[in-house]
Amino acid sequence: MAKKSAQNRNALSGTKVSIFDVAREAGVALSTVSNALSGKDNVRESTRLRVQAAADRLGYRVSVVARSLRMQRTFTLGVLLADVANPSSPDFLRGIEDIADQEQCSLLVCNTDGQLDKQLAQMRVLLDRQVDGLVMLSQHCQQEEVRELLAGDTPYVLLQRRSTEHEDTYVGANNEEGIDAAVRHLVAFGHQRIGLIRGPADSSTADERYQAYLHALQRYQLAPAPDYVVQGDYHVRGGYQAAKRFFAMSPRPSAILAANDMSAIGVMNAAHEAGLKIPDDFSLIGLDDIEMASFSPINLTTIALQRREMGAAATTMLMKMIRQKSKPSPKKKIFPMKLIVRGSTGPVKTP
Amino acid sequence: MAKKSAQNRNALSGTKVSIFDVAREAGVALSTVSNALSGKDNVRESTRLRVQAAADRLGYRVSVVARSLRMQRTFTLGVLLADVANPSSPDFLRGIEDIADQEQCSLLVCNTDGQLDKQLAQMRVLLDRQVDGLVMLSQHCQQEEVRELLAGDTPYVLLQRRSTEHEDTYVGANNEEGIDAAVRHLVAFGHQRIGLIRGPADSSTADERYQAYLHALQRYQLAPAPDYVVQGDYHVRGGYQAAKRFFAMSPRPSAILAANDMSAIGVMNAAHEAGLKIPDDFSLIGLDDIEMASFSPINLTTIALQRREMGAAATTMLMKMIRQKSKPSPKKKIFPMKLIVRGSTGPVKTP
DNA sequence: TTGTAGGCGTTATCAG
DNA sequence: CTGATAACGCCTACAA
Numbered sequence: 001m002a003k004k005s006a007q008n009r010n011a012l013s014g015t016k017v018s019i020f021d022v023a024r025e026a027g028v029a030l031s032t033v034s035n036a037l038s039g040k041d042n043v044r045e046s047t048r049l050r051v052q053a054a055a056d057r058l059g060y061r062v063s064v065v066a067r068s069l070r071m072q073r074t075f076t077l078g079v080l081l082a083d084v085a086n087p088s089s090p091d092f093l094r095g096i097e098d099i100a101d102q103e104q105c106s107l108l109v110c111n112t113d114g115q116l117d118k119q120l121a122q123m124r125v126l127l128d129r130q131v132d133g134l135v136m137l138s139q140h141c142q143q144e145e146v147r148e149l150l151a152g153d154t155p156y157v158l159l160q161r162r163s164t165e166h167e168d169t170y171v172g173a174n175n176e177e178g179i180d181a182a183v184r185h186l187v188a189f190g191h192q193r194i195g196l197i198r199g200p201a202d203s204s205t206a207d208e209r210y211q212a213y214l215h216a217l218q219r220y221q222l223a224p225a226p227d228y229v230v231q232g233d234y235h236v237r238g239g240y241q242a243a244k245r246f247f248a249m250s251p252r253p254s255a256i257l258a259a260n261d262m263s264a265i266g267v268m269n270a271a272h273e274a275g276l277k278i279p280d281d282f283s284l285i286g287l288d289d290i291e292m293a294s295f296s297p298i299n300l301t302t303i304a305l306q307r308r309e310m311g312a313a314a315t316t317m318l319m320k321m322i323r324q325k326s327k328p329s330p331k332k333k334i335f336p337m338k339l340i341v342r343g344s345t346g347p348v349k350t351p
Numbered sequence: 352m353a354k355k356s357a358q359n360r361n362a363l364s365g366t367k368v369s370i371f372d373v374a375r376e377a378g379v380a381l382s383t384v385s386n387a388l389s390g391k392d393n394v395r396e397s398t399r400l401r402v403q404a405a406a407d408r409l410g411y412r413v414s415v416v417a418r419s420l421r422m423q424r425t426f427t428l429g430v431l432l433a434d435v436a437n438p439s440s441p442d443f444l445r446g447i448e449d450i451a452d453q454e455q456c457s458l459l460v461c462n463t464d465g466q467l468d469k470q471l472a473q474m475r476v477l478l479d480r481q482v483d484g485l486v487m488l489s490q491h492c493q494q495e496e497v498r499e500l501l502a503g504d505t506p507y508v509l510l511q512r513r514s515t516e517h518e519d520t521y522v523g524a525n526n527e528e529g530i531d532a533a534v535r536h537l538v539a540f541g542h543q544r545i546g547l548i549r550g551p552a553d554s555s556t557a558d559e560r561y562q563a564y565l566h567a568l569q570r571y572q573l574a575p576a577p578d579y580v581v582q583g584d585y586h587v588r589g590g591y592q593a594a595k596r597f598f599a600m601s602p603r604p605s606a607i608l609a610a611n612d613m614s615a616i617g618v619m620n621a622a623h624e625a626g627l628k629i630p631d632d633f634s635l636i637g638l639d640d641i642e643m644a645s646f647s648p649i650n651l652t653t654i655a656l657q658r659r660e661m662g663a664a665a666t667t668m669l670m671k672m673i674r675q676k677s678k679p680s681p682k683k684k685i686f687p688m689k690l691i692v693r694g695s696t697g698p699v700k701t702p
Numbered sequence: 703t704t705g706t707a708g709g710c711g712t713t714a715t716c717a718g
Numbered sequence: 719c720t721g722a723t724a725a726c727g728c729c730t731a732c733a734a
Contacts, residue, residue: 018711029721034713042719064480065425066711068416069726076459084444085642090436097462106476108427109460111448125457129415236646265646272647291436295587295616296623297648369727380705385729395703417727420710 017058026054037062068130075105077318078126081137082114086234087262087290088307092137092159095311103319105132114200116140123149133318135159135311140202141168155321157314162204169321169330171314175205178303178337179212179257180219182285185301185339186255187220190348191283194222195253197232197242197263206234206259209287213257228253232263239266247274254282254348261286261293264300264344279346289340299343306335368409377405388413419481426456428669429477432488433465437585438613438641439658443488443510446662454670456483465551467491474500484669486510486662491553492519506672508665513555520672520681522665526556529654529688530563530608531570533636536652536690537606538571541699542634545573546604548583548593548614557585557610560638564608579604583614590617598625605633605699612637612644615651615695630697640691650694657686 019037023030028051036043036051043051054060068074077100081089093109100107108131110122119140126134127149134156140146141163150156150168158170186194196213199206210229217224230245232238239258243266246252258264264286271278278284286293289304313333321328370388374381379402387394387402394402405411419425428451432440444460451458459482461473470490477485478500485507491497492514501507501519509521537545547564550557561580568575581596583589590609594617597603609615615637622629629635637644640655664684672679 016711019713020711031713031715031722032720035720038713044719047719061475061479063420063711065416065419066726067713069414069420069710069728070712070714072726074416083441084435085441087438090434090441093435094462106459106461106480108457110457111445124412128412129457236642265648269647291587292643295649296620297616298646299648367727370729371727381728382706382730383704386704389729393703398703414727417710418729420712420726421728421730423710 017060018063019060021058022051022055022060025058026051072130073132074130075103076129076131077105077107077133077135077315078123078129078131079107079109079135079137080112080119080122080126080139081109082139083111084109087292088260088288088305089137091290091307092311095308095313096135096315098308098312099315099319105319112139114138116143116146120145120149127152127154130154132322133157135314135318136161137311138203138205141166153327155318155327157318157321159310159314160205164204167330169317170332171310171317171335172205172208172332173305173310173335173337175208175337176212176215178287178305178339179209180216181337181339182257182287182303183213183216183220185341185345186257186283186285187222189255189283189346191255192222192348193225193228193251193253193255195228195230195246195256197230197239197256197258197267199232199234199259199263201231203234209259232259232266234260234262236262236266236269239263240270241266243267243270244274247271247276252282255345256282256284258284258286261288261290261300261302264302265292265298268298268300278344280349283345283348285339285345287337293340293342301342301345302340304338304340310335368411369414370411372409373402373406373411376409377402423481424483425481426454427480427482428456428458428484428486428666429474429480429482430458430460430486430488431463431470431473431477431490432460433490434462435460438643439611439639439656440488442641442658443662446659446664447486447666449659449663450666450670456670463490465489467494467497471496471500478503478505481505483673484508486665486669487512488662489554489556492517504678506669506678508669508672510661510665511556515555518681520668520683522661522668522684522686523556523559524656524661524686524688526559526688527563527566529638529656529690530560531567532688532690533608533638533654534564534567534571536692536696537608537634537636538573540606540634540697542606543573543699544576544579544602544604544606546579546581546597546607548581548590548607548609548618550583550585550610550614552582554585560610583610583617585611585613587613587617587620590614591621592617594618594621595625598622598627603633606696607633607635609635609637612639612641612651612653615653616643616649619649619651629695631700634696634699636690636696638688644691644693652693652696653691655689655691661686 019033023033033051036048112119137159138161158168162170198210230242232242286300286302289302293300293302370384374384384402387399463470488510489512509519513521581593583593637651637653640653644651644653
């Protein structure tokens with residue numbers, strides 16, 4: 001039967017060369033070609049060479065699609081992220097790619113713009129495509145609909161956002177440590193009034209950072225002022241607006257801790273507009289250490305995240321889950337954060 | 352035969368629900384399910400509803416892999432780019448995604464780091480995966496090996512890099528126009544000595560921009576000085592090094608035209624280090640208009656590229672090629688460029 | 703309008 | 719070590 005169909009194909013002088021053609025060319029059986037080409041050890045070396053030669057001669061290329069159908073494994077990973085255009089995304093992505101490449105996996109990349117409905121739609125697409133695993137970078141992960149999709153047998157890793165209600169395999173960073181270093185740095189400069197620009201309300205990471213900020217204040221015996229915590233959105237705009245609110249306060253904070261570097265940039269924009277100098281008029285600390293932060297005109301003190309390493313670690317964990325079919329107990333990996341001191345922080349001004 | 356196998360599957364109480372199960376549940380034939388679910392018009396509305404309901408009840412999801420094998424169409428586009436981490440990449444990517452989403456296509460994204468061997472490897476992977484089409488963003492496209500892979504029947508579009516020797520479907524920008532506007536702007540400020548930081552030697556786009564620069568000089572009757580053209584690499588480092596060379600000249604250029612915004616940032620870094628002020632000591636113009644260019648501390652005059660639109664246009668053209676199986680004559684689309692005047696340009700200093 | 707019978711290109715199984 | 723054959727899940731003539 002298979003033979004007949006293959007012969008037909010061949011008779012039609014198919015433009016595409018399949019494994020059958022190679023078998024004929026090499027004078028061996030179909031399965032031998034498969035075994036030889038996929039490096040199985042149950043084929044004599046001389047045969048393998050002959051097959052290889054025939055394949056090359058014919059310009060044979062395996063059909064990943066057919067293989068996927070047969071093996072029920074697509075060698076494809078789905079990556080969900082809010083927005084590739086966010087400067088911190090690509091580094092995570094490169095880390096993911098580092099491992100994926102090693103594992104012969106390709107990446108299906110989807111932007112969700114942080115919107116739940118888009119995320120759900122993309123997740124469904126990815127699942128329909130039978131990706132071997134899912135990397136969820138800063139994605140929603142509490143909602144029931146998300147959980148339903150995650151409940152299938154496709155392995156996944158959460159990166160930079162965790163669920164409080166579920167136990168997942170997770171890769172994150174030690175926000176407590178990072179924020180502590182930042183606050184300590186500011187305190188050493190004499191700052192007492194430290195404002196925080198929070199990340200979005202629905203982000204676990206933003207929440208952790210907020211908690212870490214509160215802990216740090218306590219640790220250094222600074223009185224927390226609710227006014228000094230302003231909601232941002234991880235984007236320039238949110239940072240800008242938050243800064244304007246800070247500037248209108250009196251006394252205003254002598255230092256601002258931004259949820260991430262983009263928010264800090266927003267603060268810089270606002271400061272420029274208001275004619276305030278950094279760090280003369282106030283100090284500013286970001287978080288992420290995106291490349292931009294190191295450029296001279298920006299020169300932002302910030303808390304660095306090992307994004308590429310985190311992406312790689314998450315993917316390594318994911319690949320492990322993919323290989324051992326049985327669901328193992330969820331693992332966690334928390335990366336250190338490191339304060340990078342640049343020019344946006346300085347001693348508190350004592351007028 | 353097919354029936355038998357399906358029954359077997361079912362007897363094994365397959366964990367995965369297939370089209371066969373839906374057929375049974377709805378009490379119709381296999382093909383009816385297929386037709387109903389894929390919105391064919393040869394099925395009664397009541398039947399469609401019944402099938403739909405059965406599918407929902409069973410939680411049926413189509414297998415894109417199986418469909419791909421059968422249809423010889425994967426609904427997947429391959430995107431080759433040098434580096435997602437380059438700030439101009441994501442905007443192109445979003446434009447590509449805009450159209451891909453519309454067309455129910457997913458994106459396989461590959462970084463090549465501008466290296467030919469990586470590009471070839473990625474192209475082979477993509478081709479083996481039978482992507483429906485290829486978007487080549489700033490990729491090598493002259494080399495014989497590349498051409499061999501492109502010679503297959505997979506449609507492709509070149510974006511932001513063209514081949515001088517081949518006719519391809521191509522989307523680019525009007526460098527002549529953009530560079531002219533920039534030079535005109537500088538000339539209006541009284542600049543006579545305009546330095547150029549070139550892009551990489553193997554980039555057609557870089558070359559076009561270089562030619563445009565020469566034309567513009569001529570147009571405004573400025574004498575071209577070979578020294579004033581320095582090789583860059585589209586990255587910060589190259590811009591930085593080029594700037595240092597400019598600074599060492601006497602007379603040094605009173606204005607610098609950078610191959611792209613990242614190069615311009617490199618110039619800013621160098622200027623800062625050398626204690627030179629922009630635009631007091633010299634004017635600077637970038638190209639790309641990446642988001643960063645608009646941030647207050649950077650505030651870079653630059654030539655804007657409609658990246659998202661270009662990505663979308665390229666993908667639209669690609670989809671058209673995919674649909675009409677026969678290879679049409681290559682089309683080209685050239686987008687306008689626009690000078691965005693910010694704070695990095697000013698009148699020439701007359702000491 | 704609905705049902706039947708391949709076949710898309712592999713890999714896995716199992717018998718020689 | 720090699721070879722025949724059955725799935726993998728779906729789409730689509732073609733027949734009814």
